[in-house]
Amino acid sequence: MRATCAGAALALTVMAGMAQASCGPESGACEIQSGTYHIKLPETPGDDMPVVVFLHGFGGSGQAAISRDIMVEPLRARGYAVIAPNGVPRAEGRPASWTFYPGWPGRDETAFLKDVVADAADRFGTSADTVLLSGFSAGGFMVNYLACDAPDTFSAYAPVSGGFWRPHPVECNGPVRLLHTHGWADGTVPLEGRKLAGGRFQQGDIFAGLEIWRAANECSDEKPTGFGKTGNFMRRVWGNCADGGALEMALFPGGHTVPEGWADLALDWFEGLN
Template identity: 55%
Template sequence: MRLASALVLCLCFAGPLQAAPICGDPDTPCETATGSYHIALPEGPGPYPVLVFLHGHGGRGGPMVAGETAREATARGYAYIAPNGLVRPGRDRPSWNFHPDFPGQRDEAAFLHEVMQDAAARFDVDPKRSLLAGFSIGGSLASYIACATPKAFSAYAPVSGSFWRPHPTGCAGAVRLLHTHGWRDEVVPLEGRVIRQVAGRDFAQGDVFHAMSLWRAANGCEAHRADWFETVDGFMRRAWTRCAPGAALQFALFDGGHGVPKGWSTLALDWFEALAGPNQ
């Protein structure tokens, strides 16, 4: 009895047990087999729709889950996932292996699939309600994944980043995509630019208008000219509506430079929620 009483006293004064740290916050990434990611969750039970956002060159996922876009997404009931790019040998800032002609350390499409599977198991996110977005080079990676594997995510929303030269000759199938770009972008101009030469070849950004023609072809759109136009909340938007069943294509310009414009998350999530049914 004395031993039992002593044990009770010890437990009473020991205080509550400390919960094991949960990964995903700005300081504690969730590790997967080939990388890591951060996540912000909304209140309430899942399964949650998810916005996956790829950082630009030199960015990191940690600060992003505490940012404005993450707060707006979680307020609308979305999980917000910010994966981490890798640091290339000889470099000191993370980036993405996005260009098919310059393979890198990791298959990024396979890594993002890995992230989605891990987040579904840990946090009850719903891969069938998934929007892949990205800024700058992150937007380029989102574009290439949309082109090569249109059904990997439910929809795509690249910002200030698109294909590089040489442009793809075609895409695997119809896609649901919203491309947003600054009219005065000088880092990734709408017409693209040469960055440097690699192995005697130009490493050059592509032409966003040509990218839109590739998306129209992939979606089987009936006309080059857009079917719908709107200017509201600082965005000049156009959409192609006479396309293949299940396809969706919209282009939004804003009067600004290289960045994610104010109001983008509302624009993108409103567009995503208006789409009919899953694309998987």
């Protein structure tokens, strides 16, 4: 009986360690050749666990993203592993971010994120196929550009408070499955975009980006096919599009943030896809 109890205690200890899934001697970051990432497994780990990959904003970190319980814990409670990769500075002395704009020098982020998902699958048994790529602000911009260039890379995309930069892409590959979430009062990435660095850079218009996505998905009309409300989220969906695509927008009455309730909203949408 004593041996059985000891064995059970050891198993619980191992499972608790798996739930955090820390790797790395100090920071807890998992290291691959092209970068690092943080991971938390679901409350009840299993085989082939679905994954949400979440990209931090400009100047952020995977550690900060994975520590945001209001976002991460609802995902884990629903059986998802959460992976938070680390961006890298685009120049020495600059904050960490993502190389998303076409022509910018830097890391091949699509290759990096694919390698992150593959490494996590090998180490922790997470799924390499059921993956929702999301991100906030600069991370949201990264999600849009990756989905535009290579929509088959991951299962679906859920950017928050990030779209395209001007000039907008002429076109994107499709079909794509994408849920865009944005704050009505966002002043950092306004819905209409804004100029930065004295006008050298200009954020794009979120609604112009949705028009690009409608074209990629071969939607037959600009008009949404449905409107709805979930909590504070005002939703509009375009369902008159090609097979394999899905496009929805969710606005909330706040600013530049990942709002409370977003995790369940995103997973409800993701799990409802055909």
